[in-house]
Amino acid sequence: MNYFLSRFTAIAVLLPLLNLVVLTTAGNAAEKPNVVLIYIDDLGYGDIGVYGCKDIPTPNIDQLAAEGVQCTASYITNPPCCPSRCSLMMGQYGQRFGKYGMSRGLPIPEDRPTLARYLSDHGYVTGQIGKWDIGTRLQGPLNVGFTEVAKTPPKKQYTKSQLENVPEALRKQLNAKDGQSKYYCVNKKGETVWLTDYDGDSIVNFVDRHKDEPFFLYWSPEAIHSFNTEVPKSLTSRTTADKKREKLAGAIVSVDDQIGKLLKVLDKHNLRENTLVIFSSDNGANGGEGGSSAPYTGGKGQGTQKEGWVRVPTIFSMPGVLPQGKPYDGLIANFDFYSTITALTCNAIPDHCDGVDLVPYLQGKQTEPAHEYLFWLNNQPDDAPRRHLVAVRWQDWRLYKMHEKDAWQLFDLKSDPREETDLAAKNAEVVKQMSGQFDAWKKTLVPLGEVPNVRAGVPIIPKGHGWAFAEIKGKK
Helix, strand or coil: CCCHHHHHHHHHHHHHHHHHHHHHHHHHHHCCCEEEEECCCCCCCCCHHCCCCCCCCCCHHHHHHHEEEEEEEEEECCCCHHHHHHHHCCCCHHHHCCCCCCCCCCCCCCCCHHHHHHHHHHHCCEEEECCCCCCCCCHHHHHHHCCECCCCCCCCCCCHHHHHCHHHHHHHHHHCCCCCCEEEEEECCCEEEEEEHHHHHHHHHHHHHCCCCEEEEEECCCEEEEEEEECHHHHHHHCCCCCCCHHHHHHHHHHHHHHHHHHHHHHCCCHHHHEEEEEEEEECEEHHCCCCCCCCCCCCCCCCCCCHHHEEEEEEEEEEECCCCECEEEECEEHHHHHHHHHHHHHHHHHHCCCCHHHHHHHHCCCCCCCCEEEEEECCCCCCCCCEEEEEECCCEEECCCCCCCCCCCEEECCCCCCCCCCCCCCCCHHHHHHHHHHHHHHHCCCCCCCCCCCCCCCCCCCCCCCCCCCCCCCC
16 A cells, blocks of 8 residues: 555656646747748848938838847849849759859759758748749749748739829830739738738738747748839838939838838737848849949949849847847858758758858857858859859958959959959959869859759749648648
8 A cells, every 4th residue: 555655646746747848848849949031122232221221211120130130241142033042042052053143944953952841841830922933933932841822912903094194114014014013912802002011911920820839931022123113102202212212212111111010020929039030132232223232333233243233231130049239240141041040940950051050150159250252153154144243252352253254353342342443463362362262162063054944834822812831741
């Protein structure tokens, strides 16, 4: 009898401890960090407040920086849009899988996981909203690791009488699309709304639904890609931008509004300190829309050999984990986002990644540069000549040329951010060192990939309202 009493007493003592272990384990699972990755289209280095912009108010993006780390030397190594996004999602130089230029439709490799696939395989809900432009037409987000995707809402269709009453420039653009709007859509209630605002509501919906489980959300809006001609007065009037850039400015204000929605919903669910938010751009400013790369020059369209095409605004924000209101001046690239996210969420970085975990660098625990060198090789033979770029970054130096047959040009970005004085002749040893590093890197790359002729019977992102879901083990 005493034996059974003693066993019963032991069990009675142990049960609360076992419950504590279970609760603690469940709590740790619930506290796995969330990630929101925001990738704006054509946002210039000088077009948001925290980077020195004076005529476009961006209070929510500025708050993100005040509560995080502002990176001052963040680069896109595979511009423009499509290569940039492929490199981002694969976590490596695009040349690792044969992407040396636009190559729209070139497959992303299937022998290594996308960022979304890696996180999905590690228990994360993975959501995508907005522009894709990655891989072939058979490699949409639901096919490469995203578990759910915001459907593309129907666009506003201008009537003949409406077209007669819009400005001539807008009418010309709309007529080229048979009267279909670029930035106005129709919501589930049948109301005409601004597409970027619609995206912001989808962000809130995603966080509301997944607040109790670890999630990764990738938002890449159509904004602020040209043309911004439709931007309404209700947005442009909130800026002091001049006529040349007022439409772009209004579009940026709308993007900022959605960052405000994100921060508000994270605060509502007490998720702000458990969520890493990364904010960046797919390439530099579009000068044709009035975009600014200040204090640098160049950008999308013209000046693509200059710094302004590849240096972009980037913010990492996670209060309690990262410093607040602190700059980071080391060289980083968009492929570092993959490595940083997987190190934070899964304690591992896949072997194929070119990036590093930036957290210890942003925290100041690692004092050496995150990357000593970064490289560019846009030389796809049939790509637009203006997009050709061969370049190296090291310390304050930028070495570049347009074509491989050209002579190297060398600039000190610290003293000459506008790249007006070529110092190659006076610094032959620097040119030799940097070009030698470039040659060694180039030897590690694979040949130019061939874009296959792939047709898909269904849209890459389903059309409609709400969300589409990936099929997992025979279930949706």
